[in-house]
Amino acid sequence: MSNSDTPAVPVWTLSTAETSSIPAVADEGALTPERLAELRTALASFSSVPLVTLEAHPLPKRRSRATGLPLDALSPLAQELSRLVAANAKNVSAVAQVAESGEVLYRMLVPAKVAAQLGKGLVKPMASKAIANGVYGTMVDAATNVAVAKATLVPVEKAAAGTPAAGTAAGGIAAGAAFTVAAPLVLMAIAVAASAYADQQRQKAIEHIADLLEKLNDDKLEQERSELDGCRDAIDKATALLLDRGKVGASLGLDSAVHAISTATQKAARRVQKWEDALGAIVNNRVEVPDLEAAFRGISKEGGEFRTHVELAALAIALKRRVVVLQGVEAGQSDPDNPFENFVRSLRADHQRIDELETRVDNVLLRLSTLELRPPQGRIDKVMTRGQVDGLLGTSYRLRALGEGVAAAAPTAEVVIEIEKHSDGTLLVLPAHTP
Numbered sequence: 001m002s003n004s005d006t007p008a009v010p011v012w013t014l015s016t017a018e019t020s021s022i023p024a025v026a027d028e029g030a031l032t033p034e035r036l037a038e039l040r041t042a043l044a045s046f047s048s049v050p051l052v053t054l055e056a057h058p059l060p061k062r063r064s065r066a067t068g069l070p071l072d073a074l075s076p077l078a079q080e081l082s083r084l085v086a087a088n089a090k091n092v093s094a095v096a097q098v099a100e101s102g103e104v105l106y107r108m109l110v111p112a113k114v115a116a117q118l119g120k121g122l123v124k125p126m127a128s129k130a131i132a133n134g135v136y137g138t139m140v141d142a143a144t145n146v147a148v149a150k151a152t153l154v155p156v157e158k159a160a161a162g163t164p165a166a167g168t169a170a171g172g173i174a175a176g177a178a179f180t181v182a183a184p185l186v187l188m189a190i191a192v193a194a195s196a197y198a199d200q201q202r203q204k205a206i207e208h209i210a211d212l213l214e215k216l217n218d219d220k221l222e223q224e225r226s227e228l229d230g231c232r233d234a235i236d237k238a239t240a241l242l243l244d245r246g247k248v249g250a251s252l253g254l255d256s257a258v259h260a261i262s263t264a265t266q267k268a269a270r271r272v273q274k275w276e277d278a279l280g281a282i283v284n285n286r287v288e289v290p291d292l293e294a295a296f297r298g299i300s301k302e303g304g305e306f307r308t309h310v311e312l313a314a315l316a317i318a319l320k321r322r323v324v325v326l327q328g329v330e331a332g333q334s335d336p337d338n339p340f341e342n343f344v345r346s347l348r349a350d351h352q353r354i355d356e357l358e359t360r361v362d363n364v365l366l367r368l369s370t371l372e373l374r375p376p377q378g379r380i381d382k383v384m385t386r387g388q389v390d391g392l393l394g395t396s397y398r399l400r401a402l403g404e405g406v407a408a409a410a411p412t413a414e415v416v417i418e419i420e421k422h423s424d425g426t427l428l429v430l431p432a433h434t435p
Helices: 032-047 077-087 093-100 112-117 129-133 181-215 218-231 232-243 254-280 289-295 305-333 338-367 385-403
Strands: 008-015 049-058 068-069 104-110 138-140 147-150 152-155 169-175 179-181 416-421 427-429
Touching: 008 077, 032 427, 068 138, 068 181, 077 093, 077 181, 077 416, 077 427, 129 218, 129 254, 138 179, 181 218, 181 232, 181 338, 181 416, 181 427, 218 254, 218 305, 232 305, 254 289, 254 305, 254 338, 289 416, 305 338, 338 385, 338 427
Parallel strands: 008 152, 008 179
Antiparallel strands: 008 049, 049 104, 068 427, 104 416, 138 147, 169 179, 416 427
16 A cells, blocks of 8 residues: 555644643654654653643544434534644645545543543543444544544644744744644543543443333332432533523522532442441451341342442432533633543542442442352251252352443543544444443
């Protein structure tokens, strides 16, 4: 394949503030994906301000609007992306092609150091099924989904060093490395992607709870689910309003939604405390099924009340994360000259409490998955019936399965944010995920 057949993909290095602590970069012309990854790590390590890279690929295939958060063509994020492209289109041919294209897949890569500043809650450090739809170094045909060419990554330097278009953030050169200051773009992209991820987790929890409640037929738990899921409308409206830089008023119902979510997280915390106490009373990690059932109702059955309580906790945590992102955006927009730092500060403080609750739930599930079930007293020297053996094995298998959905502890990984730009100017921001 000739070089002329290789698509050129422009890459911007975006900063949230002016800085002089960026290492010199000797690369000229195109970069390989591997060299770009090395460069990204170096920039994150030596820079005093958060730096991310933004790639603009041809869009291989549109995904369903339900997979992310859609934004209008006039939304601030859409406008910031358009300004960035317009400011570079005259100087870089690859950017000019992006400007002429109606379908673009923007991919923002947030290094691990920067992602760590945002708290664990942005994404969980575990593999994402969504990555199968991504394209990093390889372009994919939209019809066949087969790789057709390698991408050439072109650093956008000339435009970053020159005078930006009116209305866009200032650009500059520091220590030989070109970068563009684009705090609003970075802030909004991270906020929308984090919100989309949290909503994805909310939807999963709702689906699980619905399945469980069909078997339980428990009105009280159904009411808990309804109260939590009823907060979605207020959160969705507040998200749209804040991302349009409006003010959140009482008429949206966000205050009542926040109260309901806070109440749900408190219920979850109390339940977790009871579970922790019950596990603390188990000796030698061995327990009989009746004793286990007394502390974790329905755990020996398919579904059960305990499993529903776990999913309700997951739902409350997911909704709380969306609220925290909204509050972070609001704090950041209250100080336009320094938005990213305010956003990070707000996220870090609130996420710590959410993370602690989520970690406690995960630890309970992991501990339960390691328990050894023993036969009822008096049955050790007697033959158990086939039904009793099957029941004991079934409960044991269900306990082991509790630990399968828990993400293993890992250092904060690089975060990928994908943004689809469609021909009508609208955007679809996909949930943030790890590579």
